[in-house]
Amino acid sequence: MNTPPSPPGAERTDGSSVRIGVLAPLTRPGWAEAGRHLLAGLELAVGEVNGAGGIGGRPLQLLVRDTAADPRKAAAAVDELAGLGVAALAGEYHSVVARAAATRADALGLPFLCSSAVLDALTEQPTRWVARLSPPQSRGWQLYADFLLGAGHRRIAVAAQPSVYWASGARILRDHLAPRGGTVIDLDMGALTPTAVCDELVDRRATALLLLVGHPEPAVSIVQSVRRDQRLTESLIGAPAGQPEFAEWATSLGDDGAAIPFLRYLPERLSPLGARVGAALRERLPEAPSFVAFEGYDTITVLADVLRSHGPDRALTADSWPHVAVEGTRGRIQFSRTPGISVWQWAEAPVQVVDRDPAAPDRFRILHAG
Template identity: 70%
Template structure:
């Protein structure tokens, strides 16, 4: 899906606009619900920017492209967007796709503000062109490992699929739980759900983490584990956040509750976050995920850069460490962080939450990083 140009919340003042390229997963195999929430946050923020005068009386205009979780498709979209004259590129949820976007942005010399992808190394080398709002995977997953240790679950089975993202997550867990913890990898591409349950029992695991895609194979694995009497005491977990979105609860109901996952929100939203959250709820027709807030923060940060430092791409890239903006989840500023090749907000708030048993629509905070 290639969405048309979208001018949100303002009429053109002089025939000119500031174009932003937006990359989001809007079709399968991309995580469509995440893409919808991310785009809702981006569009809401653009409307607010345009209603407050735009960028030097020029409205922001979105050029939306669907990545469908395809790195090659995303890289080609960056080329197209640059050729069409966008000032900067924003968005993306999937880490392996964001890697492709970041690499292409670095090569072409176009600013890219990554909204939601967490893989530590978005580029092979240090770059001035890319900044990121989401926390690095190593930061969030170490907090998740702390939670597992706190609740006494240190013999961990991980149901995995081949992916640099899942492999890096497994490595973080293994390193952070050592020397007392154990991480056992179970390849879902080689095991049926019944064989997976047998392996969990054989290894004496006290937790099973779903390092797999949603809905397949995550949903069948949850149902198999919930239906196995040998595994009634097992902790199911999903650090990548599969249970965050309403689709999870709609498919799994109570079976999908009690599965801790990471989300990037403070314990309590401040006045700005509360205001934006209410507008996002109206726009989405449901409670906004942290991804929707990431979308709003993305445009708000970039608009602050454009208003203060102009629309020249090189100047935008030079300005990442100079900007400080009040976001929905706290003050946002970028810095260089050890092991991260891009400019990074260090750090957004991190929580471990789950859906309350017997009340799957309610989220419970279990641990704060």
């Protein structure tokens, strides 16, 4: 398996350390920038845990595996890491990949704290082994639908590629909008060019276009086509999955990438802990830290608290999810059972709809929160 460089000592398996297996997309076609932010948060927190004495005097170490957005690689990595004796799994950004990892972790009896994937159904059946920090897709995308309605949009087109994640998002939008007078118009990006998307928006009188597609392509080409079409100057472009959060988006699109609302998982104001961690992350990253970096930090904060209390026993870790009460960078983290969600869920994770300010694309504007 292709394994990226890991922190010094991360691959020691001599029993002197408490090891956490990490899954993250660090190469294409995975969103490598998201993976890099996730890993930065994880590594920062590990450094602080070890600086405070580790886990019962034993250092905490990360064994990092690159999923490259491939569910099969993720499942194989779970098997490998379980065999290496990790106390728990952490990470992953892509929802479909996290689902494969969660399914395998459940089968093996390996605790998995999912950092940043939102697909509601991470496992087919309720499981004791998996917990999640990021809010479920249904909560975030329903909030996004409310934002669209509040902004006056009733005819909403979705430019979508085939994916369980995109299909789930479109279904959530449709189910939430229809009873409230909204209509979702499906645009199949397997059949349409970016120019044809513009024609469809005009012909079908859509006032908003949501990008349920990969980045950089075809997302960048669609945005550029819509921005340059004089018929669509009043049209809203949205990206609920969060593509505009990352610097790569601004680099690819420049001013065209502003005023495109997306979901992110930060509070309106960071706590003192969040502000301190944000400053430390900024020193590790070549750009401002995304919400994914904070999710990474909070993941280790939770796991370290559990491991300090019970040691690296997998069954005891899984049994600890309902008893977690930890101050994270974005609020107090506690897990509960949520209707329709098969894993232990942080139900109070903050959710915002934000965009990049056209007057200053490096600055974000909060448009809606819940």
